[in-house]
């Protein structure tokens with residue numbers, strides 16, 4: 075492909091709204107183009123890389139026995155009403171009506187659609203197991219679309235859904251997807267970790283997230299370098315510390331003027347922060363209507379609340395839970411901002427972290443301005459409605475498996491695999507008939523890869539100050555031939571001969587024949603990030619070219635034939651990833 079013919083738009087300056095390298099570089103190198111916030115189009119180079127990622131995904135999914143189909147983006151509300159998700163999905167779902175006022179959404183995910191198609195087509199155990207997938211555009215009206223392809227409102231996802239007879243079958247399907255994902259992300263050149271992930275109110279060890287390590291990721295992972303524990307912080311279990319035995323004191327209300335934080339009250343009372351109870355005030359909105367209910371979450375003063383664990387314990391849609399409006403909550407429950415505690419609070423659900431169970435001689439707010447209680451004993455002085463692990467595991471906390479201090483890292487969630495069980499097949503009546511003519515709900519799994527987000531994640535991990543450094547497997551072209559002086563007959567002839575030779579060997583070539591200063595062409599070559607650059611300049615008359623790898627290493631002067639042979643060998647060694 076001649077660059078002079080190409081619809082290409084590299085841009086010198088970084089766009090103002092782009093904050094992270096992948097976003098800046100993909101825009102500057104002309105891979106993507108923004109339409110409106112969170113909605114991007116793909117230009118020729120971006121489209122080529124996108125198709126290569128899709129090919130890798132397709133090869134690995136097919137190899138794992140999944141079959142590709144393509145479902146519509148538009149989905150009728152009725153199917154979501156059947157599964158029970160129409161009401162609970164929240165404002166991320168893009169809802170629309172047709173001319174007859176029938177409700178639809180632009181699919182944010184496809185569990186309902188796949189369950190529906192399978193229940194219509196499959197009736198016998200003989201037709202199982204089954205795994206169907208698609209590579210398709212998804213719509214989510216994200217609260218904070220940002221970072222370009224990383225969190226967009228329209229994006230491409232590979233989503234697969236497996237259907238099995240039983241849990242044992244699901245375990246096999248799940249493992250196949252887990253292994254296929256490992257191959258996909260390895261082939262894309264990502265440094266990633268599969269970690270245990272949150273699986274919602276269902277709980278259990280039912281999900282893994284594939285996280286590409288990156289400082290700009292929005293996932294926090296915690297892991298142990300001494301054992302195999304690795305999980306998202308949302309999911310990570312916490313080993314409770316047991317309070318050493320002590321004699322219970324009497325409950326006493328004490329004056330603690332101006333001590334609105336846990337630290338200040340503990341300092342004022344000279345109490346160990348491990349002997350304090352932190353109260354977090356939350357409100358839950360009604361799905362329909364303006365009503366509010368209130369929640370008091372209690373954890374030890376030195377711990378941090380894990381919102382995901384709390385939402386799972388409440389078993390309500392995430393978007394309905396927010397920090398409480400203190401005035402409103404106070405009017406209903408009697409809480410007092412900065413001095414809230416469980417004793418005497420009313421008309422409010424109290425959820426307590428498991429570590430507080432059985433604790434004695436604690437400090438907590440007295441629901442009265444400038445007052446706290448001391449000598450608080452759980453069970454004697456207050457009781458919670460629910461007791462669960464609510465803690466966020468942080469750097470240095472004990473590993474839930476081996477007890478040694480954990481480490482933390484940030485990453486980008488590029489994929490997730492999930493055991494659904496009968497969450498959809500039961501309400502939607504997706505059943506099969508067994509050998510004894512008995513019907514059972516199918517046991518399902520779902521598996522997503524953010525195809526466009528993967529592209530951003532690769533750039534995040536593979537770039538330098540000058541631009542992108544594509545791994546061979548997903549580079550838009552393998553070789554960039556730069557003609558130093560456009561129109562020079564010897565340079566042009568040698569460059570075109572090289573191009574032909576490389577293309578005959580299946581190597582994809584970009585030929586920069588533009589009438590631009592060489593510096594401009596080299597800058598663009600670095601920005602775009604083609605793995606191999608061959609420069610044809612002054613020594614073309616002697617058949618000599620310059621050979622350089624974008625990933626680094628010296629520039630070498632070589633006879634054209636040798637440069638071609640090296641390029642072909644390298645491309646063949648690395649093109650599959």
Ligand code: ATP
Nearest residue numbers: 223224225226229231487488489490522523524527
């Ligand atoms: P996140 O927590 O980042 O919002 P999610 O848990 O909502 O992700 P899934 O529903 O599991 O994501 O979707 C499968 C995959 O689709 C994710 O692993 C991610 O790679 C990708 N993805 C999800 N939301 C977006 C988005 N807004 N933009 C780009 N890719 C996305």
Ligand code: MG
Nearest residue numbers: 166214216225
């Ligand atoms: Mg999301």
